[in-house]
Structures are given as structure tokens and as C-alpha cells.
Amino acid sequence: MESLLNMEGRNISAQLTQDAKWRLVRNVTLGAFTSLMLMAGFVRAATAANINLSPMVAKSTVLSAVDAGKQINVILSLPLGDRAGAAQFVEHVSNPKDPLYRKYITPDEFAARYGANPDEFAALKEWATANGLTIVHEAGARTFLIVRGTVAQLQTLFKTQLNNYRSPDGSEFYSAGVEPTIPDAIANRVTGVIGLTNSIQYAPLAKVYKSFGEDALTPAIGTDTAGGSGPGGAFAPSDLRTAYRIPKFGPLAPQTVAVFEQGGFFKYDVETYLNRMKLPHPSITFVGVNGYDGYVYNFQVELEAVIDIDMVIAINPHVKEVVAYEDGNDPFGVALLAALDQVATDNKAQVLSISYGLDETTQGTAQMAAENTALTQLASQGITVLASAGDDGAYGVTGTENYPATYNVADPASQPLLTSVGGTSLSTGPGQVYVTESVWNRLGSGHGATGGGVSTYWPIPSWQPAQWVSANGGSATYRNVPDVAALGDPVTGVAVYSRPNGGWLQVGGTSVSAPIWAGYLSILNAGLKYLTNTQLGFVNPIFYQDTELYQILDGSNGNAIIFGTPGYGAGSVYNNCCGTGSLWGGGLAQQIIDATRSGTRPKQITGLAVTPATTSAVITWDKTLRATGYTVWLDQVIILHGTLYRLSNVAETFLTKDNKFEVSDLESGQTYDLVVAAVNPGGSTTIDLVFSTK
Numbered sequence: 001m002e003s004l005l006n007m008e009g010r011n012i013s014a015q016l017t018q019d020a021k022w023r024l025v026r027n028v029t030l031g032a033f034t035s036l037m038l039m040a041g042f043v044r045a046a047t048a049a050n051i052n053l054s055p056m057v058a059k060s061t062v063l064s065a066v067d068a069g070k071q072i073n074v075i076l077s078l079p080l081g082d083r084a085g086a087a088q089f090v091e092h093v094s095n096p097k098d099p100l101y102r103k104y105i106t107p108d109e110f111a112a113r114y115g116a117n118p119d120e121f122a123a124l125k126e127w128a129t130a131n132g133l134t135i136v137h138e139a140g141a142r143t144f145l146i147v148r149g150t151v152a153q154l155q156t157l158f159k160t161q162l163n164n165y166r167s168p169d170g171s172e173f174y175s176a177g178v179e180p181t182i183p184d185a186i187a188n189r190v191t192g193v194i195g196l197t198n199s200i201q202y203a204p205l206a207k208v209y210k211s212f213g214e215d216a217l218t219p220a221i222g223t224d225t226a227g228g229s230g231p232g233g234a235f236a237p238s239d240l241r242t243a244y245r246i247p248k249f250g251p252l253a254p255q256t257v258a259v260f261e262q263g264g265f266f267k268y269d270v271e272t273y274l275n276r277m278k279l280p281h282p283s284i285t286f287v288g289v290n291g292y293d294g295y296v297y298n299f300q301v302e303l304e305a306v307i308d309i310d311m312v313i314a315i316n317p318h319v320k321e322v323v324a325y326e327d328g329n330d331p332f333g334v335a336l337l338a339a340l341d342q343v344a345t346d347n348k349a350q351v352l353s354i355s356y357g358l359d360e361t362t363q364g365t366a367q368m369a370a371e372n373t374a375l376t377q378l379a380s381q382g383i384t385v386l387a388s389a390g391d392d393g394a395y396g397v398t399g400t401e402n403y404p405a406t407y408n409v410a411d412p413a414s415q416p417l418l419t420s421v422g423g424t425s426l427s428t429g430p431g432q433v434y435v436t437e438s439v440w441n442r443l444g445s446g447h448g449a450t451g452g453g454v455s456t457y458w459p460i461p462s463w464q465p466a467q468w469v470s471a472n473g474g475s476a477t478y479r480n481v482p483d484v485a486a487l488g489d490p491v492t493g494v495a496v497y498s499r500p501n502g503g504w505l506q507v508g509g510t511s512v513s514a515p516i517w518a519g520y521l522s523i524l525n526a527g528l529k530y531l532t533n534t535q536l537g538f539v540n541p542i543f544y545q546d547t548e549l550y551q552i553l554d555g556s557n558g559n560a561i562i563f564g565t566p567g568y569g570a571g572s573v574y575n576n577c578c579g580t581g582s583l584w585g586g587g588l589a590q591q592i593i594d595a596t597r598s599g600t601r602p603k604q605i606t607g608l609a610v611t612p613a614t615t616s617a618v619i620t621w622d623k624t625l626r627a628t629g630y631t632v633w634l635d636q637v638i639i640l641h642g643t644l645y646r647l648s649n650v651a652e653t654f655l656t657k658d659n660k661f662e663v664s665d666l667e668s669g670q671t672y673d674l675v676v677a678a679v680n681p682g683g684s685t686t687i688d689l690v691f692s693t694k
Contacts, residue, residue: 051158051180054198056173056362059401060165066174068152073136073290073330074195075337076124076186077144077370078116086114090379090417094538096597102534102681104382107140107347114380115141120189127186131157136290137338140345143373144194146290146338157183158196168401173200173331192366199331202262203356204304205391207448207509208501209490210234216495216504229432230277230495234506235487237277237314239432240494244486245586246315246520249655253529254320255522257312258349259515260339262356263328264294265305266499273310273497279317284309287346289327289338297328299500307507308355308515310496315519318526323349332358333367336412340374347381350525350535353518354387354418355511357410359396360457368411368457375417382537384525385418386518388510389482390451393443393557394567394576404564407453409481414455419540420481421514422578423450423488424552433650439555439570439577440489440508447490449557450510452568452576455479463541464574472571483543485552485578486513520585527593527655531629532681542595544574548588549581586651590633590675593653599682602627608676610691616664617693619674624685627678629657635673637690644690646673666693 080086092100105113121142128135128147137146151162158180166172176196216231230236240246267284274281286294296302309322325342327335336356343352360368378385389410390396396408413420424437441449458479460466466476474480487494490508497504525535543549557577558567568576607622619632635651637644654661666672675688 051182051193051197051366052364053179054175054362054364056167056198057165057175057177060167062177063164063166063172066151066162066164068150070151071148072151072154072195073146073148073334074154074193075144075146075334075370076128076190077192077194077366077373078120078124078142078189079191080114080141080143080373080376081117082114086376086380090376090538093382094379094541096595099598101598102382102537104537105380107345107381110377110380111141116143118142121145124186124189137341139341141377144337144341144370146334154196158193160196162196169397171200173198175199192370194337194367194370195331195334197364198362199333200358200362201331202298202301203332203358204262204300204511205355205357205388205509206300206304206307206507206511207391207490208505208507209447209493210506211502212504212506214503227428228495231504232495232506234493234495236495237279237317239428240314240487240516242432243426243428243434244520244583245650245652247523247527247585247589247653249530250316250318250523250526252655253526254318255351255525255529256321256323256349257319257518257522258323258325258343258352259305259308259312260336260352260354260356261301261305261308261324261326262332262335263298263301263305264296264326265302265309265324266296269306269498270309273306274313276497277314279313282313282319283321285321285323287323287325287342289325289335289342290330292327292329294326295328296500301328303498303501303507304355304511306498307496307511308353311494311512311515312353312519312522315516316522319519319522332356333363337370337374340371340378343383344374344377344381349383351384351518351522352378352386353515354385354412355514357388357390357413359398359408360411360414360455361408362398363411365457368415371412371415372417375415379417379538382535384521384536384539386421386514387413387415387418388514389413389420389422391423391448391509392451393441393449393559394453395558395563395565396451400563407565409453409455410451413451414458414479414481416458416461416479417538419483419517420579421510421517422452422482422485423508423510423513424485424578424582425489426487426492437550437552437582439552439557441555441557441559442489442491443559443562448509450485450488450577452482452557452578454576455481463544465544468544468574471573472575473568474574474576480574480576482579483540484517484549484580485582486516488513517583520583524589524592527589531593531655531679534681536592542592543580547580548584548591550584551581552578586653589653590631593631593679594677594684594686597681597683600626601683602678602680602685604685605676605678605687608687608689610674610689612691612693614668614694615666616662617666617691618660618662619676620660621676621687623659624678626680628680629655630659631655631677631679632661632663633675634663636667637671637673639671644673668693
């Protein structure tokens with residue numbers, strides 16, 4: 001208890017009082033989205049009939065002309081047939097107060113209602129074939145067509161020259177060196193051509209801190225000290241589940257999680273990790289996108305892939321399946337769009353995690369608009385998407401090419417229809433009990449910092465209240481990122497295994513924090529499916545209510561001494577380092593599952609009684625009319641000067657369909673706050689009491 005009573009010099013009563021005030025300030029009603037705000041950037045981009053050169057071209061060195069016989073894939077994107085209708089539908093299914101809340105549609109229904117014009121799509125296919133291009137992939141909603149051709153063919157068709165370049169940071173890419181022109185025959189049909197400019201091959205974000213080799217030792221007294229109990233003293237899965245109070249109801253309705261990868265991985269690496277960590281071996285499926293065969297071409301991407309898979313299973317050991325959507329052949333922008341469409345078409349996963357990204361300023365409007373179209377479809381189908389906020393602080397990858405450094409945020413993390421995940425430094429006490437988190441910032445030592453800042457492209461969505469997001473230096477006009485955060489600091493990182501990268505490693509980055517959240521949300525989906533036969537879908541509006549998350553109050557994601565620009569600072573309510581806060585699994589689970597929704601709720605729950613023992617308690621209540629199940633929420637509390645304060649970091653949420661539940665592993669002689677909720681798809685009714693163990 002000592003570590004809980006003195007956290008960074010703040011006594012617990014002050015901390016808990018501050019926490020209570022914060023929750024009171026943020027207790028507002030979620031309003032409807034604003035279609036024009038969500039889609040303004042998309043409409044602006046969709047009307048452009050040209051292909052802008054990437055700013056990377058002017059800053060980079062020409063190495064050579066691209067081989068004229070090289071074959072590359074290019075995306076021809078089209079607008080939705082009913083953009084406004086699609087945006088409005090996402091508003092409805094994402095708003096808890098709307099009758100259509102969580103009433104998602106299938107890929108075929110989305111295509112029929114909102115997809116691009118069939119005649120325009122057919123004409124585009126005819127043009128491509130007539131000009132000798134091979135059709136590689138057709139988007140299910142007809143929103144883009146992937147075609148393959150030689151460099152010589154594409155240069156002729158689009159009146160440009162493709163060159164190989166070396167950027168200021170030493171990476172190589174190919175791009176058009178002359179602004180391409182969209183042929184007249186298709187200029188009125190397409191909104192963008194993707195894959196000709198700034199074609200950066202890989203965009204992984206993982207950060208390695210230490211390598212322990214093949215025979216990494218586990219600290220002999222790891223569970224009795226601060227830090228991790230995994231190989232080399234890094235955090236193990238059980239540590240993360242303990243620190244973040246991850247619920248245990250994942251097995252009730254096991255879910256499928258998808259991960260996007262820019263290449264293959266070795267299953268041996270994942271199996272080695274699962275065996276060492278004593279985790280189950282769920283199904284791990286490979287889906288090749290655009291004909292990719294799964295071959296491991298890039299070891300950094302291999303590490304990224306195993307981190308994603310490992311973290312999902314680490315947080316949710318009972319995940320039904322992890323599906324890796326892989327494209328190691330195409331540049332990042334083409335690969336990402338193709339994978340997003342394949343995830344939507346398959347409609348198999350409930351959650352998708354993306355641990356890759358590039359600065360908005362290098363991506364171009366056509367790329368970001370096309371991503372928004374794909375994400376609109378995923379949100380309509382109820383698929384939750386998360387993306388890493390980046391690992392280069394407030395400056396992104398390219399910001400430090402200037403002095404003073406400029407601000408940049410990552411795409412796709414800045415997209416308004418996904419959850420952007422930042423990174424923290426995690427501190428735990430004995431037994432890996434949560435103590436505190438601060439903003440991950442190791443820019444001074446070269447170990448990165450959490451991305452975060454303000455989009456230069458997307459207007460602020462209505463679910464980001466301007467008065468909150470601007471309180472610590474954010475924007476009241478443009479989209480602020482990230483939305484939430486979790487462990488990302490490699491110095492306080494997690495253990496993973498990747499044989500081509502040296503065996504056991506301690507790693508970090510928002511490549512860790514995004515799949516941590518993906519694994520957690522898959523557990524919440526399991527609970528929702530079990531109790532209400534629904535799933536989360538686009539979840540951001542919930543995070544900007546009175547949300548049960550750990551505030552991140554210390555640190556920043558910049559370094560003015562080194563880079564001349566300060567970055568963004570931490571602070572309560574919202575900040576552009578860690579968003580609305582870090583993962584408090586025990587509190588957020590109860591809040592989301594019990595949330596007020598549009599519909600007929602269960603009758604008021606009654607008859608709550610507790611029979612406590614020394615380290616356990618039997619809880620009973622009356623069966624409740626219209627309830628499809630119940631949540632049981634338990635939090636340890638203390639009473640100071642007659643006032644009850646929640647400890648928060650020991651809260652847990654349980655689910656049951658019975659009206660009796662037994663909790664164990666309680667502490668003797670302690671006081672607990674208990675809330676039981678009767679739940680159905682229309683919402684919940686609650687009853688609570690306080691009791692003490694013997």
C-alpha cells in the first residue's frame with residue numbers, strides 16, 4: 001500500500017480529489033457529429049483533378065531514373081456515390097443517443113447505398129485495360145481500382161518522369177519528379193492517383209532499447225520489485241494485464257483482431273514468445289494483399305509484425321484469431337489502402353490495429369482522402385480501427401530537418417474515423433501494480449517520443465470539444481491527436497522475440513501501445529457480444545465524455561534545447577501527447593458496457609446484498625426484467641475525514657448472466673465500492689453499495 005499512498009510526491013487524497021474533479025468537469029452529453037466537419041477535408045481533396053508532387057522530392061537527392069521496365073501498382077481512387085449519406089450513417093451508428101446506434105451494415109449494403117458510381121467504375125476499368133494496364137484489385141465499394149503497369153507505360157500515360165531519390169534522413173524512395181497529369185479520359189472520374197509520388201516502401205515505428213539474445217534471463221525476484229518480470233526485466237504480458245487491470249471476460253465471446261503489416265513474419269518467433277510467456281496459441285492467419293506471398297523481406301517489418309501479434313495476445317490471451325493483412329510488395333500508401341479494403345471486404349475482424357505511419361506533410365491529399373473513404377466503410381460495418389501516433393515526438397519524422405523544428409502528425413493516425421494511440425512511460429510497483437505514467441519522451445537519448453499534435457488537414461471533429469482539446473496547447477480548429485495512450489517508452493518497454501533481430505528484445509514505440517489497445521478493445525467487444533450481441537465500432541466519441549482513463553499529467557513530447565521548438569505538454573482533461581489518458585481497464589470496461597444508449601433499458605435493478613468473508617464476497621441481487629446480463633464493478637476505497645475516495649487502480653469489472661456472483665482475491669479488512677448493473681442493448685440500470693471484508 002505504501003507505493004499507492006505516495007505517488008511522485010503527491011499524497012493519495014490530493015490525487016484522488018483531483019481525479020474526481022477531472023471526471024466532474026468532463027461529464028457532458030455527447031452531441032451528434034457534424035457531417036461537414038468530418039468530411040470537409042475529404043471533399044476538399046476529392047475535388048482536386050491533379051496529382052501534387054510530394055514536398056519530399058524538393059528536399060531529396062536524385063539517384064537515378066527508375067528502370068523503365070519495372071512494374072509498379074498504382075491506385076485510381078473514386079469518390080463515394082453518396083459521401084454525405086455515408087458520413088451521416090457513421091454519425092448515427094456511433095452516437096449512443098441515436099436509435100441506429102451500433103446497427104451496422106455489411107460490405108454489400110455499404111456498396112449498394114454509398115459506393116462509387118458503377119458506370120464510372122466500369123468505364124475506368126475499360127480505360128485501364130485499353131491502355132495495357134493490368135487490373136490487380138477492385139475495391140468492394142468501387143472506391144478505388146489498383147492497376148499494374150511498367151514505369152514506361154505510367155510515365156507516358158501520366159506525362160511524368162519517375163526517379164529514385166534519397167531523402168535527408170538517408171532513406172530511399174521513388175517518386176514522380178515532374179508533376180503528373182491525369183489523362184482527360186478519366187479526369188472527371190477519379191479523385192486521385194496514388195503510388196506515383198513519394199512512394200516510400202516501409203513505414204514501421206518500432207523502437208528497440210535492448211537485445212538480450214537467445215537465452216534471456218527472467219529476474220529472479222521480478223515480481224517483488226518495480227519493473228517487469230519478463231526476459232531481461234522487460235514487461236511480460238501478465239505485468240501489463242496487472243498494471244492496466246485488464247478484465248478477464250475475453251473467453252465469453254472470443255473476438256478476431258486484424259493487424260496491418262508491410263511484410264511477413266516468422267511464426268516461430270510468435271510461438272517462442274507464446275511458449276515463454278505461457279500464453280495460449282490462438283489461430284494466427286496470413287492474408288496476402290495484392291498477391292503478396294508472405295516472404296520476409298525486411299527484418300524491421302518482421303519485428304513490427306511480431307510486436308503487433310504478441311501484444312494483442314498478451315492483453316487478450318483468449319482472442320479467437322489474429323489475422324495479419326500483409327503487403328510487402330507495394331509502397332506504404334498503396335499497401336495500406338489495399339489492406340483497409342480487404343479488411344472491409346472480409347468483414348471478419350472486429351478490431352484493426354495499424355502500427356505504421358508517415359507524416360501528413362509527406363502523404364498528400366489524395367492518399368489521405370482515399371484512406372478516409374476506406375475508414376468510412378469500416379466504421380459503417382462496426383470495425384474499430386486504431387493507429388500508432390508516431391515515435392518522433394511533436395516533430396514527426398521530417399520536422400527536425402529544419403531548425404527550429406516544425407510540428408508534424410502522422411497519417412493515418414490523424415484520420416478522424418480511427419483512434420490514434422500515443423505512448424507513455426509506465427512505472428509499476430511490487431507485483432507490477434500500477435503506480436503512474438508520464439509522457440514518453442527520450443528524444444535527448446535518441447530513444448524517441450510519443451507522436452502527437454494537430455493535423456494540418458482535418459478539421460476538428462465535433463466529438464473533440466474545443467474547450468478541452470485546446471486547454472493544453474491543442475487546436476480548437478483542427479483535429480487533435482492522439483485520442484488515448486498506453487505504454488510506448490522502450491526504456492520501460494515490453495519483451496518480445498524476433499530471431500532475425502537477435503532473439504529476445506526490449507522494445508517500445510506506439511507500435512506497442514496501439515496493439516495493447518486493440519487487444520483490450522477486443523475484450524470489451526467480447527463482453528458486449530456476450531451481454532448485448534453488439535460491438536464497439538467507432539469508439540472515439542466515448543473517450544471525450546466522462547471517461548475512466550488515467551490522466552497523464554507530467555512531461556512533454558518535445559525538446560526545445562535540442563530542436564528549438566518545445567513540443568506539447570501534458571495536462572488534465574486532454575493533451576496532445578497522450579490524449580484523454582491511458583488505459584484503466586477496470587473502469588473503462590464498466591463504463592462502456594453500462595453506457596446509456598437509445599432504447600428500452602432493463603427495469604431498475606434491486607435487492608443488492610453482499611456476504612463478505614476475509615478475502616472474498618458473495619454478491620446477490622434480484623433478477624431484473626428485460627436484462628440480458630449484468631456487470632459487477634468493484635473498486636477498493638479509503639475513507640479520509642469522512643469522505644470516500646476511490647483508489648481506481650485496483651478496480652475490476654466482471655460479467656455474468658446470473659444474479660449471483662462471487663469475487664475472490666480481495667484484501668482482508670478493506671473497504672470496497674460495489675456497482676452492479678443490469679444491461680441490455682438499450683442501456684443499463686445500476687445499484688451500488690459499500691462493504692468491507694473481515
